[in-house]
């Protein structure tokens with residue numbers, strides 16, 4: 001049975017060939033971009049914070065944890081994209097720490113509030129119509145009258161308007177709706193951790209019925225396109241800006257040429 005996820009749908013929209021290599025041919029690459037690595041380390045530290053639930057959490061413990069995880073998880077296949085070649089590993093390491101510092105500052109560190117945390121890194125399987133989905137939610141808070149879904153981003157920030165049509169939020173909402181109390185409202189919270197100001201960092205969204213209908217239509221159209229491509233076995237490559245962070249050097253002709261001209265740099 002096909003299982004969909006946001007990243008699968010997004011990958012197909014950006015490059016059908018990449019979708020085929022990952023989800024049909026099931027090719028696994030050991031490579032990580034340094035941005036993806038940084039994101040994983042920051043997420044792991046946040047998971048630790050919300051699992052430990054310390055009533056008084058000093059900044060030094062977070063910095064120590066970040067350094068430990070960075071060191072422990074570092075591996076020999078981390079790359080800096082050609083487009084970022086003027087930057088080095090240290091730059092990215094500091095950026096990750098800055099993300100955590102911004103979060104700490106805007107969440108009342110050292111007195112971070114844990115009392116409504118329902119779960120972290122929640123894996124949820126659910127259906128949208130006849131389609132099976134799988135997703136992971138960074139954090140879910142439960143209140144008497146509502147749920148708050150939280151997602152942390154270490155990449156480029158977006159505004160409230162940019163997020164109006166974002167399908168990731170819709171998929172998270174459907175995931176929580178699949179098991180939650182129907183009388184409770186669901187709010188969606190995006191945390192753009194590179195932003196130090198609270199207004200830019202924390203974007204909260206509530207979807208009304210019209211939004212949900214429109215998102216569902218949009219999502220089902222994307223799924224139809226994937227199913228159609230699978231039937232026709234037609235997965236053209238789509239060379240674009242994101243090729244900078246794609247590691248199918250041997251498998252994709254576009255990447256092979258691209259990487260010969262402007263290769264990614266092994267991070268040290």
Ligand code: SF4
Nearest residue numbers: 015239243246252255
């Ligand atoms: S290198 Fe670019 S064109 Fe090739 S699979 Fe990756 S994203 Fe697609």
